Amino acid sequence: MASDTSPKSCADVAVVILNWNGLDYLRQFLPGVLAHSAGATVFVADNASTDDSVAVLRAEFPAVRVLENGGNLGFCEGYNVALGRLGPEFRYYVLLNSDVEVTPGWLAPQRALLEANPRIAACQPKIRQYSPDPATRQLFEYAGAGGGYLDSLGYPFCRGRLFDTLETDTGQYDDARPVAWATGACLLVRAEAWHALSGLESTFFAHMEEIDFCWRLQNAGWQVWYQGGSTVFHMGGGTLHKSNPRKTYLNFRNGLALVYLNTHPAELPAVLIGRIALDGVAALRLLAQGQWADCKAVLRAHWHFWGRFGYWRQRRRKFPPRLRLSERAGTYAGSLVWAYFGQGKRKFPELDFEK
Template identity: 40%
Template sequence: TTIVAVQPKILSYTQRTKFEHAGAAGGFIDKYYFPFCRGRIFDELETDNSQYDTNMEVAWTSGAAMMVRAKEFIEIGGFDPDFFAHMEEIDWCLRAQSLGYTLMFCPESTVYHLGGGTMPYSSPFKTYLNFKNNLSMIIKNHQGWLFPLLFIRMSLDGIAAFKFLFEGKISLLWAVFKSHMSTYKNLPRNLKKRSQIKQTRKKALLNYKGSIVWGFYIMKTKNYRSLNKRRFEL
């Protein structure tokens, strides 16, 4: 079998009928590498009505609760220590995909997860890690032209930073700025990792060819079921 990791249904520990942010019913990425889930787009959490109770191949399984083949986990390289925390499992899953492995969602098992247990959602360090690691993930794993995508993605980060400024969240604005400075500093290191991944790639990544940002904020697409399924491609 090519299945290397499996994720259960992940519901909120505090609101037990709601999907939880970290994984919900299986994860995907859009064309700008924004992660989202069946059951969760950005901070919009769906109520679990068994609407996603089907076994399904996904782009990433959640580090909050996933079962992984130990031998392959190590062979694929394990979690990137440069990530420290946040999105390290997504990066690993993308590397696993590139080597031809499959990741699955299994609804027969349910886990209740307490979100923000490691770091609160308002933590500037959490914001820094999320922005920094997402950019590192793009540099390492994107198959096509890298720098045009990186420019667009960092511009979208800039919009998020201005939003923090208008909301008076200066510490979060500073976290985004620091994440970009770290990206520039570590660019040679991540480009080397990109080259290594490219040399061993066997399979295209499973992702959503549309923009979740456009869909969520402009088209008001608030859940996975409303997405155009034809835009999920290998």
């Protein structure tokens, strides 16, 4: 029997937008979320904003429920605290960035996917670029695109986006399929699975936290999917621009933690050695390009990861990795870095795999 995709079926969905001084985004995108999320309850979890976000929400958006976190807890802990306050009436949560434009019917197909298969714990829609330019809006967006994948060394990429190369959406990724990870820009997750895994890894603070969460889901026996029957548009870079050294630091530190926490014991030594070597190459490349602050961010990321190795080891023991590379959905057995920079492969189909 087909799952119900009517608006009333979304009454058990909580759409939660994390906000920190994002009043302009809320005014721009929140009306669309309210208009196109019929049946769901919309929350804004505020990380102690100083731009009058809370006052404006209460005055201009009375339909929105406001959750005040009491401090800037970051993306990870901000969501952990906010979702921990929701009641049992919500079977599904949506983690939605404040700079996302949703479309009519964006929510129901994702919920229907999880309803149809109780093994699916999380999914994402198709993510395209938000822009006033119609041509740019046809491009996939960095954060998720047509579904998240990992290569053999744990480097993340997407269908529709390899490094800085973006594909135009021509309907090539309109399917629904298992993936390695679903983007935190618009992540629908089963409440049961969220709480079973204790939510996001708070030490990540931001960046790659959803990849870690989705990898842990797979290790725990759940599935993660992409639903191409739903589309949203993401502005991106609203908090940290991709060229910000702080973002470079978080991406490299969290990337190293990501593979350490989740890689199967038999494969971990080779993966760690490979990551350290390629991170060193990346640091040298940044130095050669005159990006000294970003180069230092890479070095600092490794210093801080190894400095807290005891903590990461404890977390790995709490959520032990169980899947080998060949057993994980959405995993490319080769090296994305070599395929892209060494072989000149710029689009997902050129990687010669479907898994």
